[in-house]
Amino acid sequence: MTDAARPTAATFSAQAWQANLPVYEAIRTMPFNMALADGTLPGERFRHYMIQDAHYLIAFGRALAIAAAKADDADGLVQFAQAAQVAVIVERSLHTDFFRSFGVDPAEFEGTEMSPVCHHYTSFLIATAHAESYPVVLAALLPCFWIYAEIGRDILARAVRPNAYDAWIDTYAGEEFHEAVRAVIATTDRAAATASPDVLARMHEAYRRASQLEWMFWDSAWRLGAWPL
Ligand SMILES: Cc1ncc(C[n+]2csc(CCO)c2C)c(N)n1
Numbered sequence: 001m002t003d004a005a006r007p008t009a010a011t012f013s014a015q016a017w018q019a020n021l022p023v024y025e026a027i028r029t030m031p032f033n034m035a036l037a038d039g040t041l042p043g044e045r046f047r048h049y050m051i052q053d054a055h056y057l058i059a060f061g062r063a064l065a066i067a068a069a070k071a072d073d074a075d076g077l078v079q080f081a082q083a084a085q086v087a088v089i090v091e092r093s094l095h096t097d098f099f100r101s102f103g104v105d106p107a108e109f110e111g112t113e114m115s116p117v118c119h120h121y122t123s124f125l126i127a128t129a130h131a132e133s134y135p136v137v138l139a140a141l142l143p144c145f146w147i148y149a150e151i152g153r154d155i156l157a158r159a160v161r162p163n164a165y166d167a168w169i170d171t172y173a174g175e176e177f178h179e180a181v182r183a184v185i186a187t188t189d190r191a192a193a194t195a196s197p198d199v200l201a202r203m204h205e206a207y208r209r210a211s212q213l214e215w216m217f218w219d220s221a222w223r224l225g226a227w228p229l
Helices: 012-019 021-028 031-038 043-070 074-101 106-110 116-131 134-158 166-173 175-193 197-223
Strands: none
Touching: 012 021, 012 134, 012 175, 012 197, 021 134, 021 197, 031 043, 031 134, 031 166, 031 197, 043 074, 043 106, 043 116, 043 134, 043 197, 074 106, 074 166, 074 175, 116 134, 116 197, 134 166, 134 175, 134 197, 166 175, 175 197
16 A cells, blocks of 8 residues: 555554554564565475465454454445455465465475464454454454555565565555455444544554564564474
């Protein structure tokens, strides 16, 4: 998303983006994304990322389905039910396209459990989706969409092409994904507009946590994070 398309008023999204700029900047410049942009990311680290992302996307789809069930109108129900479906479609494309082109054996995926960070992030999303109100659930889900949209465009702008990771970059820099992200931002801002101060505070906390966990997810892939025992 360009600066012009970014919310500017004192909306929830504008405040949350501003408050978490240091996290976004850390994500933008972390070794995983620098190496992805210049095409030097070692395959082993991308394979780790893809396997964990396949686990993540199914859990994310479940959290979206819970958000759909909590929606306060039919538009929200459709929006998040469709997003849940897209999460599963993206997960399946990892198996049919990405796993194949980067040499991940289906048996390797089946035999690899969630890393500690993936486990933490997905547990946080599912627990928040179940326990919190609709606006707070949306705030927890938003960084996943928004950070990927910004990172996708940022990486595209500086990517060395052709790049082994072109397909990944194009998915998240593409207009179709960005249109969906703008819609999630708008729905979150609508929910925040009538939220109490307590709910708003919980929204900011959920947004910050999810943003931190996005950084941790990439960092874990870079470190090939695994369970110590
Ligand atoms: C850790 C992690 N965070 C965000 C995404 C991005 N993402 C993938 S599918 C989807 C929307 C589905 O409706 C979004 C936002 C990811 N892949 N992995």
